[in-house]
Amino acid sequence: MKNPQLNKNGELQHLLTTEGLPVQIVRDILDRAATFLDAADVHEIKKVPLLHGKSVFNVFFENSTRTRTTFEIAAKRLSADVVNLNIGSSSTSKGETLLDTVDNLCAMHADMFVVRHAQSGAAHFIARHVAPDIHVINAGDGRHAHPTQALLDMFTIRHYKKEFHNLRVAIVGDVLHSRVARSQIHALTTLGVPEVRVIAPKTLLPAMVENLGVQVYHDMTQGLRDVDVVLMLRLQSERMQGAALPSAQEYFKYYGLTEEKLARAKPDAIVMHPGPMNRGIEIDSSVADGPRSVIMSQVTFGIAVRMAVMSMLAGAAV
């Protein structure tokens, strides 16, 4: 089966998932992202003309101000023209099919689509149907993938931990419904992290998740023992309606990240979260704002990583 995100020369044509992404491409993205950070202050991002004259369309079939904004900033720092489209509130509600929408956008001479959609596989679908000179970046499709989030997480881990081959990483929370978790797992295993754990109740884990190369824990205090990195996942409130969980309170008690539970991890362990956080549900404020939290760095690095992906797709040399 042909990998739909690589062109015939093995270069990145679209970024749809971290699964099956060649490790060298992952490293190239992370290395390139580093060049966009100010040498003096890593939390400052340069403006570069790499995408000057190109247009980037943020096509969001599912609302997300946060992710859309970071893509917008990234594109603008690359000097691209940015068009934001919230399709969720326009075309499809008028009966236009996804394919019609994509055809219409192609006709507007976009160079790149940043796509978010509620259905798993939507980004693959769009990538299959766009003109060959258009690049698609998956900004989240259903439960399937959120590759730029995972790549920015990898960037953050590398920034603080330098290497991947000696790490123990735990992903905590609603893995079943999480595109972030799936993309993180593939990225971590691709980069050679020897031990990836998932920690969740059985109702929030998909079938045969261990086949993705992870170890399964249901007890968070055991699962966090001696880990270097804790990746927290967001818990959607609708999980209580679907009989996946009895209450937010009980979830917090057993799977919320507190100082006490974090004490089981290595003393220099870092804590990450893709945001937006539910304080007091999956993470205690004292941890979120505490010394181990690198959540704010994730946000800044996210812009650099998205700049790296966009400029690489556009074929711009740095």
Place this chain on the structure above:
Amino acid sequence: MNIHIKNGRLIDPKNRIDAQQDLFIAAGKIAAVGSVPAGFVANKVIDASGLIVAPGLIDLAARLREPGYEYKATLESEIEAAVAGGVTSLAYPPDTDPPLDEPGLVEMLKHRARNLNQAHVYPVGALTAALKGQELTEMAELADAGCVAFSQADAPLTDTRVLMRAMQYAATFGFSVWLRPQDSFLAKNGVAHDGEVATRCGLPAIPVSAETIALAAMLTLARDTGVKLHICRLSSAAGVEMIRAAKQQGLKVTCDVSMNHVHLSEMDIGFFDPNCHLIPPLRSLRDRAALRAGLLDGTIDAICSNHAPMDEDAKQLPFAEAEAGATGLELLLPLLLKWAQQEKISLPEALAKATMQPAQVLGLDAGHLSVGAAADLCVFDPEAYWKVEPGALKSQGKNTPFNGLEVQGRVRYTLVDGQVVYQSKPTA
């Protein structure tokens, strides 16, 4: 019209014939096998040298989309597809719009099909009104109108009391009830097997227990009511095991599997191929192996196409939103041959699964070449290679997961009641 089919390899699973023998047809029926009957003068001679002469295929599930879904396919287009695929009889599931829950609809369908004068169409009536799973249909009236069995198609029947009553009522008249086992709560919103691929792709999943729980209820109630139960589209290893056990215990239950599930698994979904969005979901390789084993040991009686043609738009969507199903009538024969080759079983054994066995499920005197039987035949070239190209299919539905596959076996003649209803040129 008298037809003499000469020099062909005659395969008749029911009569255990696999030999080079001529076949003589008179007045729409098989007049003789082997030697020419006294006074027989052929109006037409078909030279079947190098071809196999077999009973016409009998398909237990072919949706021809009328009434209600003429934008997906029509009786004309799909019956043409049927005979091009060597299918001479087909069971017609009730999930039309409106569903086949009134005698008038059934009569109209039979009438339309009869006028086309091609394959025999056997409507399966709705078990409950509008397939809603609440009230019984007028089964006896529907049977008089031509329904051969009663089914929910893919519509859920969650109320087990209604299920029991429906079975009791059907048993009163000796009618068969055809059901596809799927618990609607466990299957809710699901689009793929609850396994490795759904986990990797993040697709909402349907666990095997959705099949086995429903199957347990159906088998239990069939035992209690004595109804003739036919289980449609088995998909899992655990399901096969339950049917095997039920048969061993003497329960009169039959079951079928779709050709898609004989050949494909969840792995074929690959990068979200919407053509692999099927009902029931494609399951694991282990499940597929169990389905194949079930076919070989007789646990599974028949293979059907589960033909579900649809318009292009229905599949031009992300996986979960794409409509489930595949066109299949024209692929039934080549995929049957492929299966036989892979499992190293004889052609008579393989053909039985799509001729005499489904005829038994339907309670039809068909699917064999006995003297006096209707001359429904499929004459095919077992060697002819061809590539599945959706555009070349007669079916209006081009949606097939076998797109691009090289297959072997091409229908050369299809006869229904002694009339040649389809003929193709030999491939070079």
